[in-house]
Amino acid sequence: MATVFTLVHWGIGSTPPDASANEMRLRVAAVSILVGLIIVGFATSPPGRFSGAHMNPAITLGMFAAGHLPARRVLPYLAAQTAGSIAAAALLRVAWGPSVSEGPARWAVVQPGPGWTGAHVSAAEAMTLLIIVGLMCWMTTCRPRWRAAWVVGGLFGLQGALLGTTTGGSANPARQLGPALFSGELGLLAVYLVAPVAGGVLAGWAAHRLRQARNVRRPGAEGRHPAAADRRDLRPNSQVAPIRREAYDRDTPLRHPQIPSRWSPSAAIDSGDPGDAGSRSRRGARRAGMFGTDVRDRPHLAWGAEVER
Known part of the structure; x- marks a missing residue:
């Protein structure tokens, strides 16, 4: 002053x-x-x-x-x-x-x-x-x-x-x-x-x-951090069900709270498409390994699929 x-x-x-x-x-x-x-x-x-x-x-x-x-x-x-x-x-x-x-x-x-x-x-x-x-x-x-x-x-x-x-x-x-x-x-x-x-x-x-x-x-946002309160509500509902997927190497479980059932990297790999879906799955497994296997509290770590509200 x-x-x-x-x-x-x-x-x-x-x-x-x-x-x-x-x-x-x-x-x-x-x-x-x-x-x-x-x-x-x-x-x-x-x-x-x-x-x-x-x-x-x-x-x-x-x-x-x-x-x-x-x-x-x-x-x-x-x-x-x-x-x-x-x-x-x-x-x-x-x-x-x-x-x-x-x-x-x-x-x-x-x-x-x-x-x-x-x-x-x-x-x-x-x-x-x-x-x-x-x-x-x-x-x-x-x-x-x-x-x-x-x-x-x-x-x-x-x-x-x-x-x-x-x-x-x-x-x-x-x-x-x-x-x-x-x-x-x-x-x-x-x-x-x-x-x-x-x-x-x-x-x-x-x-x-x-x-x-x-x-x-946004139910459930009260009491969370202000920045987290602005994120999408990722709780399961009747339209979007939680999917448990195995990582590409089948050793580390990778749980994602909700991904539309019309797409999953595991399904793409099992269908014989070793290209982009496999690389996405490997990247996702490495990313999950950095922050733990459960990303439900970290929506910014979501896969590339669009998450429905």
């Missing part, structure tokens, strides 16, 4: 009074990109991996509302974020002297642009965290092959570059708390504290309800 305040102090606070609007936008965009890279660097560093890289109370409460964060970790995270913001603002004063209380970005406090009221800032801040936390919940549940640190850091950098000259581009209650207390700019402090949290909690609550509704439509 102290690094972020330093970037704001030297990147925006050093802007000359006669600077044009385009110059100010460029400075804000450059600082926002650097802030996004700082988020990525901390999230991928050993301390970030160890702590969970929670630097934003809105994300902490949003992930708790989504059911992805245990309650015992919420208060320690919030206390550390609050103390870190205040300590970083004090460290800024110690490091750079009286100059931090001068200029357009004194104490690195966030201020809205001309014509932007508290209602406008509230809507923008809440919508920003609604999108970011919603995407984080989706990534936690569906686990795409994305680098989450780069996605989240890029989104925060993008929102700062787009909204920095209008709403201030805070999107983090902890980022505004310390500078506002030291600078005395308390007019919109409640807006910057409450609006991001409201957007994050709303996104987390909506993600939690959607996951519950999806689990209700």
Whole structure:
């Protein structure tokens, strides 16, 4: 947080009074990109991996509302974020002297642009965290092959570059708390504290309800891992019966929970087709040997046949 305040102090606070609007936008965009890279660097560093890289109370409460964060970790995270913001603002004063209380970005406090009221800032801040936390919940549940640190850091950098000259581009209650207390700019402090949290909690609550509704439509999914709850329900039914097959070498049994009875690699081998079916069976036997002979709990290890719902 102290690094972020330093970037704001030297990147925006050093802007000359006669600077044009385009110059100010460029400075804000450059600082926002650097802030996004700082988020990525901390999230991928050993301390970030160890702590969970929670630097934003809105994300902490949003992930708790989504059911992805245990309650015992919420208060320690919030206390550390609050103390870190205040300590970083004090460290800024110690490091750079009286100059931090001068200029357009004194104490690195966030201020809205001309014509932007508290209602406008509230809507923008809440919508920003609604999108970011919603995407984080989706990534936690569906686990795409994305680098989450780069996605989240890029989104925060993008929102700062787009909204920095209008709403201030805070999107983090902890980022505004310390500078506002030291600078005395308390007019919109409640807006910057409450609006991001409201957007994050709303996104987390909506993600939690959607996951519950999806689990209700899929009997047996409740109580499983979120990623496993999204897989197909592979329980036997009247249309698809479990088939017990022998591996190609007839030594290792390979059980598959359900494969349509219209096809089986064993039948293809017995019918005199030693080609593709045999190679598929050998590959399947080796694959089953890696994870055990029972793949009922691992639908992604299924054979190439289409599994009916």
